[in-house]
Amino acid sequence: MFKALDPLLHNQLRLSIMSILISVESAEFSFLLEKTGATRGNLSVQINKLKEAGYITVKKSFRDNYPLTTCKIATTGIDAFEDYVDALQDYLNTT
Amino acid sequence: MFKALDPLLHNQLRLSIMSILISVESAEFSFLLEKTGATRGNLSVQINKLKEAGYITVKKSFRDNYPLTTCKIATTGIDAFEDYVDALQDYLNTT
DNA sequence: AATATTTGGTTTATATTATAAACTTATTTA
DNA sequence: TAAATAAGTTTATAATATAAACCAAATATT
Numbered sequence: 001m002f003k004a005l006d007p008l009l010h011n012q013l014r015l016s017i018m019s020i021l022i023s024v025e026s027a028e029f030s031f032l033l034e035k036t037g038a039t040r041g042n043l044s045v046q047i048n049k050l051k052e053a054g055y056i057t058v059k060k061s062f063r064d065n066y067p068l069t070t071c072k073i074a075t076t077g078i079d080a081f082e083d084y085v086d087a088l089q090d091y092l093n094t095t
Numbered sequence: 096m097f098k099a100l101d102p103l104l105h106n107q108l109r110l111s112i113m114s115i116l117i118s119v120e121s122a123e124f125s126f127l128l129e130k131t132g133a134t135r136g137n138l139s140v141q142i143n144k145l146k147e148a149g150y151i152t153v154k155k156s157f158r159d160n161y162p163l164t165t166c167k168i169a170t171t172g173i174d175a176f177e178d179y180v181d182a183l184q185d186y187l188n189t190t
Numbered sequence: 191a192a193t194a195t196t197t198g199g200t201t202t203a204t205a206t207t208a209t210a211a212a213c214t215t216a217t218t219t220a
Numbered sequence: 221t222a223a224a225t226a227a228g229t230t231t232a233t234a235a236t237a238t239a240a241a242c243c244a245a246a247t248a249t250t
Binding site for chain 2: 207208209210211212215216217218
């Protein structure tokens with residue numbers, strides 16, 4: 001009856017990140033920071049978990065001499081996100 | 096932008112329980128056990144958390160000499176569930 | 191030219207949470 | 221009367237989330 005909810009996506013911050021990334025071409029660390037309201041530490045950790053899972057790709061570069069972390073959703077991530085949204089319907093269905 | 100997700104509801108098993116309870120008059124422990132596929136220990140713990148929060152009421156009685164635990168959603172629980180579903184929309188909105 | 195502050199993160203220590211295994215108490219069956 | 225089953229509860233452990241502390245480089249301040 002209830003499909004399993006991908007534990008990686010079933011977390012507020014990671015879901016926020018994915019939700020943002022699914023609707024933009026790419027997003028910088030500071031953009032995600034502002035949009036999610038997370039702390040830098042937490043954001044860093046969760047970005048890495050999503051990256052380890054292959055849900056997003058992370059590019060590290062420099063801009064104006066400062067580090068710049070850019071995130072982009074991967075195909076695997078899009079699929080996982082869609083599956084998650086799909087699975088959730090069973091739970092929310094207030095008929 | 097992203098509303099907070101009630102941590103009590105943002106858990107697969109507890110959300111399953113609430114999802115079931117919102118659509119029935121009441122449900123027995125064994126019914127929830129079967130529908131959720133949880134272990135008895137886990138189900139017991141999560142039912143109690145929902146009860147402590149005032150999201151559900153739990154009635155303990157006996158039937159055929161055996162203990163019978165019956166759960167029913169409370170008004171507070173209905174409200175919380177609706178708020179949760181509402182908050183989630185911001186995250187899922189694939190527009 | 192030192193020193194302090196800011197930027198843009200990462201590491202890690204701690205607290206919280208989730209979960210299953212072990213336990214309990216009563217009942218029925220062999 | 222011993223073993224198995226029913227219906228849960230308790231609790232030990234593992235996993236997770238989170239913020240505080242840290243770090244390196246750049247810029248600003250005295």
